[in-house]
Amino acid sequence: MPELVPGGETVPLDWASEPDEPLMLRVQSGDTRALELLIQRWSPRLAGLFYRLTGDPHAGDDLLQETFLRVWSARESFRRDARFSPWVHSIARNLAADRAKNRNRKPLHRALNAVGAPGSTTTLLGKIPDHATTPFAAASRLELLAKLDEALRSVPEPYREAVVLCDLQRLSYDDAAQVIGVPAKTVSSRLARGREHLRNALAAFRSGPLP
Amino acid sequence: MNCTEAKDALSALLDNALTSDEAREAEAHASSCAGCRAWRTEMAEVRQLLRGIDDGDEPPGLSAFVGREVMAAIHGRLLGTKPAPSPERSARRIAWAAAGFSALALAAAAGWAAWESSRRGEKRPDRPAVASPSAEKTSSSVKPDPEPVRPPPPEVPDEPPRPARTHYGHLELRATDAGTRDAARDLFSKWPGTFKSSEPSVSGAFALTIDFEGPASDAADEFEKLLLDFQRKHGASLRSWKYSSETR
Structure with a gap:
């Protein structure tokens, strides 16, 4: 039997537990199965990033495609000592910025009326684990969460970007700095300003301590 | 400060x-x-x-199978899995699943196969028009046009004989029990090829590998049917699987 092209290399069945970097090195050598696994692993998280940065809940599908097409086409540029998370975040962030620029509008504004209605379980803040023990507490929480969703959109872009990358995507200051292309101190400062903007946006709403 | x-x-x-x-x-x-x-x-x-927001969750607007859809699109754009204009062009499909995703991934693989099939189905010859202008103007007061004399079809030169095409497949799966492994062996043994199975690993899983080949005409679809049938019966006992195939 001729050697199989797609399945020519036998990959360990537990390769799904491999970290991102070895998988990316497999991609670098042309292994599309490793690319598939990275896509599966990273799609939800990057779709969240696109939603936060563009405000378009439907931006994820085509931006995800573009992101991983670039991962594939730029695979040679992935250094062996690099980490995958900041690398793929850089690609995704640049694509989101291009999208926002091409549409000639500020990111996130379009989503104001599209999602985020109080009580909606599909808003960003609907993802906060619900520890409310009474219907009243649950309703209050949903209202607060929807308000926080709005507040996040009102934060000026450079600050919101730092909040999204550090607080939502959980990147370190150094990784976020690499993604944005600024010093880590700048990320730290922007993050402080972003949190402060959020606090101010929530101030009118808050009547008690945050949950 | x-x-x-x-x-x-x-x-x-x-x-x-x-x-x-x-x-x-x-x-x-x-x-x-x-x-x-x-x-x-x-x-x-x-x-x-x-920090209470889990950004790894599925965000709004993201379909449950967005990963599969992205994979499908990338396969189409990178690997040329669109319906081939030439019958000589080989089709390739890859379905996979990872540990911990067995049920979802098996469903995704089924969706992938269906997507591939639907794409192939789009490449059908154009149907003839339902009604011609001459038919539309026919009425009881107007004699129907005589049957048009159709010119003879142009002569098509005989195509040179093509070499027979063969479908090659490679399946790896890991089951939680020997019964599932044996069931897989029984099911897939219908296909000519080699079959390898392993002793239980430290984690108690049974791994098996099947390399097979068959006539290109229906082999891909028939093997996918087997996979789907196996998924229905034993999906809960599968820890992971990986399937790749090529028609040449």
């Missing part, structure tokens, strides 16, 4: 992103500045609220 610098530092302190000297300096400022102490408390609340 003034208050602006202190706020940056106190925010970073919440993330453990300061050196010990910087942290000490920030703490010293906060201990003597009530405004910055209150600011730090509020920032801690905002941070806690944001």
Whole structure:
């Protein structure tokens, strides 16, 4: 039997537990199965990033495609000592910025009326684990969460970007700095300003301590 | 350290992103500045609220199978899995699943196969028009047009004989019990090929590998039917699987 092209290399069945970097090195050598696994692993998280940065809940599908097409086409540029998370975040962030620029509008504004209605379980803040023990507490929480969703959109872009990358995507200051292309101190400062903007946006709403 | 610098530092302190000297300096400022102490408390609340959001969850607007859809699109764009204009062009499909995703991934693989099939189905010859203009103007007062004389079809030169095409497949799967492994062996043994199975691993899983080949005409679809049938019966006992195939 001729050697199989797609399945020519036998990959360990537990390769799904491999970290991102070895998988990316497999991609670098042309292994599309490793690319598939990275896509599966990273799609939800990057779709969240696109939603936060563009405000378009439907931006994820085509931006995800573009992101991983670039991962594939730029695979040679992935250094062996690099980490995958900041690398793929850089690609995704640049694509989101291009999208926002091409549409000639500020990111996130379009989503104001599209999602985020109080009580909606599909808003960003609907993802906060619900520890409310009474219907009243649950309703209050949903209202607060929807308000926080709005507040996040009102934060000026450079600050919101730092909040999204550090607080939502959980990147370190150094990784976020690499993604944005600024010093880590700048990320730290922007993050402080972003949190402060959020606090101010929530101030009118808050009547008690945050949950 | 003034208050602006202190706020940056106190925010970073919440993330453990300061050196010990910087942290000490920030703490010293906060201990003597009530405004910055209150600011730090509020920032801690905002941070806690944001960190409670799991951004790894599926965000709004993202379909459950977006990963599969992205894979499908990328396969189409990178690997040329669109319906081939030439019958000589080989089709290739890859379905996979990873440990912990067995049920979802098996469904995704089925969706992938269906997607591939539907794409192939789109490449059908154009149908003839339902009604011709001459048919539309026919009425009881108007004689129907005589049957048009159709020109003979142009002669098509005989195509040179093509070499027979063969479908090659490679399946690896890991089952939680020997019964599932044996069931897979029984099911897939209908296909000519080699079959390898392993003794249970440390984790108690049974791995098996099947390489097979068959006539290209229907082999891909028939093997996918077998896979789907196996999924229905034994999906809960599968820990992982990987399937790749090629028609040449």
